[in-house]
Amino acid sequence: MARRRIHGLRGILTGSSSGIGSALAANLVRDGARLVVVARREQRLRELCDSLKGSPGEIIPLVGDLIDATIQQESIDHAIEMLGGLDLLINNAGVGAMGQFADASPERLRQVMEVNFFAAVELTRRALPALRKGVSPIIVNVSSILGHRGVPGCAEYCASKFALEGFSQSIRAELAREGIDVLVVSPARTKTEFFDRAIDANGTPWPSIRGMSSEAVARRIVRAIRRGQHQLIISLGGKSLVWVSRLFPGIVDRVLARYH
Numbered sequence: 001m002a003r004r005r006i007h008g009l010r011g012i013l014t015g016s017s018s019g020i021g022s023a024l025a026a027n028l029v030r031d032g033a034r035l036v037v038v039a040r041r042e043q044r045l046r047e048l049c050d051s052l053k054g055s056p057g058e059i060i061p062l063v064g065d066l067i068d069a070t071i072q073q074e075s076i077d078h079a080i081e082m083l084g085g086l087d088l089l090i091n092n093a094g095v096g097a098m099g100q101f102a103d104a105s106p107e108r109l110r111q112v113m114e115v116n117f118f119a120a121v122e123l124t125r126r127a128l129p130a131l132r133k134g135v136s137p138i139i140v141n142v143s144s145i146l147g148h149r150g151v152p153g154c155a156e157y158c159a160s161k162f163a164l165e166g167f168s169q170s171i172r173a174e175l176a177r178e179g180i181d182v183l184v185v186s187p188a189r190t191k192t193e194f195f196d197r198a199i200d201a202n203g204t205p206w207p208s209i210r211g212m213s214s215e216a217v218a219r220r221i222v223r224a225i226r227r228g229q230h231q232l233i234i235s236l237g238g239k240s241l242v243w244v245s246r247l248f249p250g251i252v253d254r255v256l257a258r259y260h
């Protein structure tokens with residue numbers, strides 16, 4: 001667990017065109033980090049970069065789909081060529097999916113796993129050689145409270161975040177000797193476009209107006225990166241759900257089965 005300065009950190013941040021990723025990019029660059037930011041919506045990335053002109057750090061946009069291995073490799077190449085190396089990888093890009101598993105297509109599971117799990121894992125694999133040469137290197141995987149407790153109506157999403165959590169625990173132990181930290185961030189509900197853009201949302205009235213602001217979540221993540229934390233479960237409600245599920249899994253199962 002290394003304490004690190006944000007100023008001068010060279011990083012890749014995925015999913016930076018909105019929500020938590022966009023707020024995180026702004027916080028890091030204002031604190032002097034130098035970032036390659038990746039997402040598909042070019043206009044959003046351009047607006048983010050414009051809004052950060054004159055900040056102490058640097059921001060370099062890369063437009064593309066992270067499922068694509070070429071974009072994964074390009075993001076690493078950009079960091080090495082334009083920033084001179086890599087100290088920080090933040091796998092934040094994610095997609096949700098709504099509805100009962102029994103009603104869903106196999107494609108829905110594939111789509112969710114491709115973005116939330118495979119893209120993050122393969123980007124990590126490609127980033128490792130550069131991270132090994134980095135200064136106080138750290139990998140940050142943005143998971144969810146639902147990576148600790150499965151709930152009805154989003155089985156594919158929960159599975160993808162559980163997978164990311166398990167992967168992170170394994171590589172944390174594998175990379176510890178090399179001095180590479182692995183932080184897993186588990187936000188609770190956050191006010192972003194996430195729910196409106198979820199696969200099969202079909203106008204489902206999710207109460208996306210409730211929850212934390214992406215700015216508050218971003219500030220907590222920056223603090224955890226600075227401190228070299230390994231786990232960040234955001235919000236009291238989130239922490240309560242995780243602990244009640246660990247201590248009384250049977251009761252939580254029964255409550256969820258009755259009230260979903």
Ligand SMILES: NC(=O)c1ccc[n+]([C@@H]2O[C@H](COP(=O)([O-])OP(=O)(O)OC[C@H]3O[C@@H](n4cnc5c(N)ncnc54)[C@H](OP(=O)(O)O)[C@@H]3O)[C@@H](O)[C@H]2O)c1
Nearest residue numbers: 015016017018019020040041066093094144189190192194
């Ligand atoms: N909001 C919540 O309540 C909540 C709670 C717990 C965890 N989380 C997690 O927090 C992370 C950020 O979500 P958010 O709430 O900020 O939602 P968001 O505003 O919808 O942001 C998702 C980001 O991921 C990017 N993305 C999605 N698919 C991509 C792909 N194939 N290639 C490249 N970029 C892709 C999106 O950019 P483009 O569409 O422009 O590509 C966007 O920048 C996700 O991992 C999510 O699972 C969110």
